[in-house]
Amino acid sequence: MRIIGVDPGTARTGFGVIDYFSDRFAVVDYGYVKTETGLLLPHRLGLIYRELQKIIKEFKPERLAIEELFFNKNTRTAMSVGQARGVAVLAAVQAGVMISEYTPLQVKQAVVGYGRATKQQVKYMVKALLGLPEPPAPDDVADALAVAICDAFYASGKGLLFS
Numbered sequence: 001m002r003i004i005g006v007d008p009g010t011a012r013t014g015f016g017v018i019d020y021f022s023d024r025f026a027v028v029d030y031g032y033v034k035t036e037t038g039l040l041l042p043h044r045l046g047l048i049y050r051e052l053q054k055i056i057k058e059f060k061p062e063r064l065a066i067e068e069l070f071f072n073k074n075t076r077t078a079m080s081v082g083q084a085r086g087v088a089v090l091a092a093v094q095a096g097v098m099i100s101e102y103t104p105l106q107v108k109q110a111v112v113g114y115g116r117a118t119k120q121q122v123k124y125m126v127k128a129l130l131g132l133p134e135p136p137a138p139d140d141v142a143d144a145l146a147v148a149i150c151d152a153f154y155a156s157g158k159g160l161l162f163s
Contacts, residue, residue, distance in 0.1 A: 004061040005148025007140045008084035010044050014140030017059045020152035049087040056095045064092035065151030068101045100151050110150035
């Protein structure tokens with residue numbers, strides 16, 4: 001099964017494309033869509049949407065995994081991230097890709113085995129599970145790969161990696 005994980009943001013939207021078959025992971029591609037600070041939000045969202053469309057078209061994932069929106073203290077940031085999340089979901093829907101949403105707690109539990117894991121612990125386990133030479137960076141990419149790994153475990157019926 002091919003999965004694209006997405007970590008939405010207006011400055012950087014991380015993505016990670018993985019294959020998961022017979023309890024094995026294979027990394028297909030990962031990176032991020034960067035938008036320029038000076039662009040107005042609608043133009044940033046348009047760029048994110050177009051780039052994700054291209055990525056989905058190129059790699060043809062069966063599933064898109066994305067974190068549920070986490071509201072923090074900065075409402076303005078939460079709103080713009082929510083809009084970036086919306087264009088990612090729209091790109092998947094228009095391509096006929098199944099969408100799964102996970103809380104940050106579910107992602108950490110699936111990848112690390114502990115729902116309160118640190119970013120460093122998540123990055124380390126993403127590196128180990130995917131056989132990467134070094135932890136993925138920046139954090140947006142690591143988070144996108146982590147949500148894809150989480151989806152692989154849930155979608156395959158394996159549940160959590162750790163019980």
